[in-house]
Ligand code: NIG
């Protein structure tokens with residue numbers, strides 16, 4: 001954008017910046033949920049330059065009249081698996097007819113992904129990235145994990161790096177069929193040559209620590225190898241049953257333990273006493289008909305929560321952060337404010353980002369305007385496409 005832009009007459013501006021409301025600012029300006037009514041915001045040079053009451057707004061080169069609509073930070077989707085081929089709608093239909101979800105379903109996507117061309121994978125990835133943007137997601141994480149050979153994982157992270165800076169190497173998603181009976185051999189590949197090939201394109205290392213995937217020692221080995229290569233850890237933990245995932249994540253100093261559906265009191269205490277965010281993925285519980293994670297228990301214990309889509313073809317084929325916010329409010333007993341915070345500032349925390357997830361001077365100008373007067377409409381009007389406009393790094397996105 002050339003010059004400055006003033007968005008005025010914002011009915012409700014969600015800032016996540018209590019400093020603006022007179023309270024202390026959190027990490028990088030992120031604090032608790034906070035908002036200003038009858039507000040205005042100025043964007044300059046890809047960043048937020050000013051926020052405050054509409055009546056005191058300064059002049060700018062261009063003007064957008066929000067006419068009472070709500071403006072929020074763009075959603076930060078900190079957990080997604082977007083590089084894949086194939087379709088598992090039949091598996092979903094069978095689950096809805098009573099079959100259980102199992103980690104092994106991942107293998108059918110692995111077969112399709114290995115068989116896909118680069119162009120085919122790229123087309124699917126870009127389609128999902130555009131879908132996310134239309135629904136207000138301005139930053140997303142993207143994992144590998146459906147290749148599970150050195151070249152297929154390497155091309156997965158390279159493709160992911162075309163669409164996001166938040167690339168996660170997930171070679172340790174499941175043990176592929178050619179390593180049946182030799183999980184140790186596969187872990188050696190994941191923390192050796194596969195890591196060498198993927199580290200240059202990745203910021204994060206992840207492991208699916210779950211019965212049917214990888215155990216605690218295997219997870220520790222993969223995370224340690226990734227850390228030694230400069231990658232930061234995050235963990236798929238406690239999705240299908242209680243287990244060691246959360247403890248492994250906290251021990252490793254992971255930025256996030258994701259899923260957190262089946263937790264012991266010790267897991268909750270460990271998260272509360274750590275810098276590890278609990279990333280809840282209600283799309284996965286929706287898509288597998290599992291009980292939702294107990295967000296209230298985590299919040300009451302002082303755990304920082306992020307909400308993300310887990311967009312993937314198996315357990316959670318949604319790219320919609322508004323849908324996840326609605327589920328969290330309706331079925332996980334989060335307030336509308338807590339859910340919106342978790343989907344924006346919480347996601348930023350889970351990605352160790354201090355430039356996004358809030359709107360205050362200095363923040364990256366990633367913001368969305370709703371066709372609604374308040375953030376609560378995201379849950380109050382579930383399934384309705386409320387995102388009217390998106391700015392990413394100060395530029396208005398073409399939503400097609
Ligand atoms: O986060 N839990 C592991 N990975 C995905 C599921 C992937 C799949 O079923 O293809 C998840 O839910």
Ligand code: FE
Pocket residue numbers: 079081236310312
């Ligand atoms: Fe996942």
